[in-house]
Amino acid sequence: MKALAFVAVVAAVAVAAATAAPPPPPPPAAKVAACNTAQIGLLAPLTGAYSSVGRDQLAWATQALGAFNKANGTHYTLRRGDTRLVPKRAQSLASAFAADKSLLATIGPAGSQEVSAVGSVLTRAGLPAVLSSATSAVLSGGAYPTISRVVGSDAVQGRSDAQFMVEKLHAKKVLIVDDAEPYSELIATAASKTLTANGVQVVRRSVNQTVTDFTAIINAIPKGTSAVFLPWQVASNAELFAQQLQEQGVATKLLGSDGLDTAQFAATGAYVSSFARAVRGSRFGPTAYVAAQVIATAYKAACADGKATRAELLGSIRAVRLPQTLLGIAVTFDRYGEVPAARFYVSQIGSGGKRRLIW
Secondary structure, three states, X not given: OHHHHHHHHHHHHHHHHHHHOOOOOOOHHHHHHHHOOOEEEEEEOOOOOOHHHHHHHHHHHHHHHHHHHHHHOOOOEEEEEEOOOOHHHHHHHHHHHHHOOOOOOEEOOOXXXXXXXXXXXXXXXXXXXXXXXXXXXXHOOOOOOOEEEOOOOHHHHHHHHXXXXXXXXXXXXXXXXXXXXXXXXXXXXXXXXXXXXXXXEEEEEEOOOOOOOOHHHHXXXXXXOOXXXXXXXXXXXXXXXXXXHHHOOOOOEEEEOHHHOOOOOOOOOOEEEEOOOOEOOEOHHHXXXXXXXXXXXHHHHHHHHOOOOHHHHHHHHHOOOEOOOOOOOOEOOOOOOOOOOOOOEEEEEOHXXXXXXXX
């Protein structure tokens, strides 16, 4: 009787233990499916003065994920954060993203000042971000280890614009006028180095952003100057410069940096550079599309074993290889998260301010 009782007790304990044991892990396919259903952050100015930028980024990133999901059987969606291009607001939203452990990556923010504001937040949380429009050179060189970007820096812009003047304008002498601000001075210096290395004579001038009468500078343009380069951010000033150049009868080619890539600068015949070529009339959209492609590709690779972490996703982002993209270049990353093939594009302004891509 005692033996039977003991057996009965053992059996009961075994049944209870079996009942209390955790369920077996899901099969690999189920784990991968769960990992492939995730949100990707988007920090962009969806309302406010710069909402046109954010709407473009949202629409194109959504389109990219839709195409990727259809082709790969994934279910990635966007979690929106409306920064309004305000650094403090971007920082608050980035903190919320960082606190959500289920969010493993984000696109943006859009502006360089925003990125500077959120960089330390992303770094502390180990949250990867892929930038699609912030070009400040301050963000280069691994300043924020979890940040990558699909566009070139302002230093790349200076070199790229200089190469355009060499290859397409066949410049022999160039006047560079900066506006005494860091953005402008950095681009001017980078352009000057590339031009000089290619045997082009460079003359440097500087003018404050408050100045609107450029007669003295125009009258002092050296004879034989092939082109004038304005790496400015105040488009209305550049428009005045172009008008005064014409009034003085100075026949030289005029090139502006991406800070002048707005409707306010519409000088017929002038050139303007941009971090992306326009696709269906949009510049900010295509780069957001590629940023979404990068993260989705990395997410799928990280989910191959059925799970993913922020650190794993960062590694997968840096390992992404996109041979062809809407940017017209192959997208791969160096150890700092920069795209070695990144370049700037140049359009010529026609009548009515219409732009035509020429380089």
